[in-house]
Amino acid sequence: MLLQKRKITVIPGDGIGPEVMAAALEVVAASGVSIEPEICEAGAKTFARGIESGVPSETVESIENTKVVLKGPLETPIGYGNKSANVTLRTLFETFANLRPVRELPGVHTPFTGRNLDIVIVRENVEDLYTGIEYMQTPGVAQALKIISRTGCEKIVELAFEFAVAAGRKSVHCATKANILKLTEGMLQHTFEEIAPSYPTIKARHILIDNCAHQLAMRPEQFDVIVTTNMNGDILSDLTSGLTGGLGFAPSANIGSDVAIFEAVHGSAPDIAGKNVANPTALILSAAMMLRHIGEGKAAGDIEQAVLVTLESGVRSGDMPGYAKPYKTTEFAAAVISNLGKLSGTKATRDFEAVKLPPRTTEVAAVDVATRKVTGVDVFIESTLQPQELGDELTAALDGTTFLLHAITNRGNTVYPVGERAVTLVDQYRCRFMAKDRGTDLGDPEILSLLTRIGESSRWMHVEKLQLFDGEDGFSRTAKS
Numbered sequence: 001m002l003l004q005k006r007k008i009t010v011i012p013g014d015g016i017g018p019e020v021m022a023a024a025l026e027v028v029a030a031s032g033v034s035i036e037p038e039i040c041e042a043g044a045k046t047f048a049r050g051i052e053s054g055v056p057s058e059t060v061e062s063i064e065n066t067k068v069v070l071k072g073p074l075e076t077p078i079g080y081g082n083k084s085a086n087v088t089l090r091t092l093f094e095t096f097a098n099l100r101p102v103r104e105l106p107g108v109h110t111p112f113t114g115r116n117l118d119i120v121i122v123r124e125n126v127e128d129l130y131t132g133i134e135y136m137q138t139p140g141v142a143q144a145l146k147i148i149s150r151t152g153c154e155k156i157v158e159l160a161f162e163f164a165v166a167a168g169r170k171s172v173h174c175a176t177k178a179n180i181l182k183l184t185e186g187m188l189q190h191t192f193e194e195i196a197p198s199y200p201t202i203k204a205r206h207i208l209i210d211n212c213a214h215q216l217a218m219r220p221e222q223f224d225v226i227v228t229t230n231m232n233g234d235i236l237s238d239l240t241s242g243l244t245g246g247l248g249f250a251p252s253a254n255i256g257s258d259v260a261i262f263e264a265v266h267g268s269a270p271d272i273a274g275k276n277v278a279n280p281t282a283l284i285l286s287a288a289m290m291l292r293h294i295g296e297g298k299a300a301g302d303i304e305q306a307v308l309v310t311l312e313s314g315v316r317s318g319d320m321p322g323y324a325k326p327y328k329t330t331e332f333a334a335a336v337i338s339n340l341g342k343l344s345g346t347k348a349t350r351d352f353e354a355v356k357l358p359p360r361t362t363e364v365a366a367v368d369v370a371t372r373k374v375t376g377v378d379v380f381i382e383s384t385l386q387p388q389e390l391g392d393e394l395t396a397a398l399d400g401t402t403f404l405l406h407a408i409t410n411r412g413n414t415v416y417p418v419g420e421r422a423v424t425l426v427d428q429y430r431c432r433f434m435a436k437d438r439g440t441d442l443g444d445p446e447i448l449s450l451l452t453r454i455g456e457s458s459r460w461m462h463v464e465k466l467q468l469f470d471g472e473d474g475f476s477r478t479a480k481s
């Protein structure tokens, strides 16, 4: 019987991409798995064709069909639209989790050599500040929205624990900035603490992200799996790559319910592109992660072992300092291929089956509450008045309404009614109006009439309802509230 080949979408990418991709594909082919690559385009060449997303429709069709992508790095050239082709791919196929494993590798000397580091960052991949929703509030004040959803937190936390169980890991840390961002980062912490008891074999601990960075520099061996929000994960995972030898050795997987995209953490490294000197290890290890994902665990393990054996044998890549004659990209790949089937003398492979995710649902995710109420409104106003002058003006505008001016803040500092200390003022004020009767549930007509009144004397640009859900504040407090 003729064996059906597993189709995968292959995007060689930009810069060093085609060189490291050729190396990775040769290694995969030599491992004996039966795959059929569909070579597709994305990135610089696509932007140059005037396609603003950086991903042509043929590539999208291929991914919809194959569901699995091995991808080289993609540049986002300045001057062509404003989207990153990587972000397009992650959001288009909702690869909501980014797994970035790093481990100590033989012969790759770092200040942490000997501590046997073996850490996986599980980074939320589609929410947070990376939704890219930004506004100029005034000509001199910019704002970005940090969007964190309950469903997004549940998905990433469950994946982190499921992965930990599947891969025989012992602990999961959840790293957040929940002490400052109580509603957004706090949502990940609370979700983590709710879900953790369902995984009694895994030690679960919350850690503040700044302390986590400190601990990673001081005592990284204490970490196993770290789950975190998008931006924190972006930064932490580059840090952990650095702990174990750098970008040339760091693989990653972008996992979604339907589609998974495997790629090196590094970019297109244009300074070394076309010279056959790039280290292909990161993409070779990403390809191994891909094989595990498609159920080819044996080949994945063989490739991981062959990389270890290659490094143990003294083969060195161009990004490892201090070697007079490092191996070229093609030579490195050939060495890995020649070591397929051999076992490392120092390190075992973690053999495990990829986590199966529930299918993507088209339902709109919502959290049910029994009661909800709008108790006030924050109006963001552009003004160069002093706080007292602005407060007086707004108070006058409130005459005869159901609102009172509760507080004015400037860059988070309360400046009205009592300015605590001298702060540098900018022309963006947040003015908090509360219903005079605390029990009132404010309706849109009252809020719209408030905005009309304010608009007669002030320039407002942004409004937020202050909502209570089941009696809990759905907003951060000002110093006076």
Ligand code: NAP
Residues within 6 Å of the ligand: 016, 020, 072, 073, 074, 075, 076, 077, 086, 247, 248, 263, 264, 265, 266, 267, 268, 269, 270, 271, 272, 277, 278, 279, 280, 282, 318, 319
């Ligand atoms: P980079 O491409 O990762 O390169 C930074 C430096 O790291 C390189 O100059 C090179 O250092 C070294 N390096 C990276 N990968 C290497 C490898 N495999 N072998 C040997 N050395 C390697 O980061 P960047 O310069 O900031 O970004 C360049 C472009 O890549 C940008 O357009 C960026 O947007 C894009 N990018 C894409 C992705 C992605 O597609 N996922 C990720 C990151 C960046 P030396 O100078 O020491 O040779």
